[in-house]
Amino acid sequence: MNYLGKILAIAYKDLLHEYRSRETITTMMIFSFLVVVIFNFTFDPGSSYALEAAPGIIWVAFTFSGMLGLNRSFIYEIDKGCFHGLLLSPVDRGAIYLGKMIGNIIFMTIVELLTLPLFIVLFNLQFSNYLLQLLVIIVLATIGFAAVGTLFSAIAVNTKAREIMLPILLFPVVVPVILSAVNATGSLLRSDDWSQVFAWIRILLAFDVIFVAICYATFEYVVEE
């Protein structure tokens, strides 16, 4: 099996586990929906403020539900002792990281794509002309979030505080991702010039490349058992 095959095998394992248990994605979805509904209480229905706040709310829902998914990512491995099996398998640590990361990206993207229609309906958004651009932003932001999140999740799961640890570590570091994603989405909603949206996409791209590389290189130091 070549390197890519190994990575995909690990991602496939996570997807299969999720397909059979349906734990993570269901809870992430419900949580994401709840965030949307609760934020609707903060302003009058149909006010122009709703449109201003929509990008922020979308990304709060995405990042918080993503956090739930990332937390689960290593907890079930550790709880059932699977992680040792994974470490003993004849793949290098980098492949385990990339496999877990791809799994997390897929979970998060599924939840985001399923929540998006709800946003469009509840906030009366006009995305139809920009659906492709929005998709690019969502995927790039999710990659950046999951790249750092997968590494930190492996750290957090081995600490005393577990679920509390991950947001404390992750949120300050992914500030550029959240900032870029919120502003790019806002730019799309206001139908700003494409160059403005692209500037944010550039930051997302740079973040993704830098942090996938760094997290890939440092993951082996985290799981050295």
Place this chain on the structure above:
Amino acid sequence: MERWTKWLGLLLLVGMILNLYFIFIYAPIEKTMGIVQKIFYFHVPSAFAAFLAFFVVALFSVAFLMKRNYFYDRISYASAEIGVMFTTIVLVTGPIWAKPAWNTWWSWDPRLTTTLILWFIYIGYLVLRDFTGEDERGARFAAVFAIVGFVDVPIVYFSIRWWRTIHPQPVLMGGEGSGLAPKMLFALMFSLAVFLILYFYLLLTRLRLEKARMDVNEMKKAIALQEQ
């Protein structure tokens, strides 16, 4: 190390007293901002010391992962604590100055926001160390987190600057450092030097404390073994 700390402490004491003289008596009072401007001589050196501290954290984290020398890890830990302290000073003195000068405590300007995020990252580092205990795993986790956090800081700064360029804010002040009176410049440079000495003094003291704590732990273990 003990003798070094003693001499450095003496140097620091003299430096601090001289520093107060240069700041409050030697350097002239700023024309428009008045006495408030004096906080600048504490604010800027603290920021420098904080950046130096976080640079040391990242440097020794990389060195630790490569060489597995626990002395490097203790330097990282000590430096992170001191860095958080200096950043806290920066974040407290900043608004005290900003209120009379800008007429607002806080603005989401790139430098302010980045400093705040920096503070959060290293608070996270300290919390992580608290929650992992003393084993080598804690040292490894902290080192990895420190490296990721350090690389993140310029990207945070860049993205926030970009955000503020798109949404222009009222210009709060002109280019700083431009046209600083010679006496003020001297006071600032002197204060910088004193704060750097303060950093090294705190680092040495913190390392000695850590070593003493480990020695005590060893002794406790030895006693427990004897009693069995």
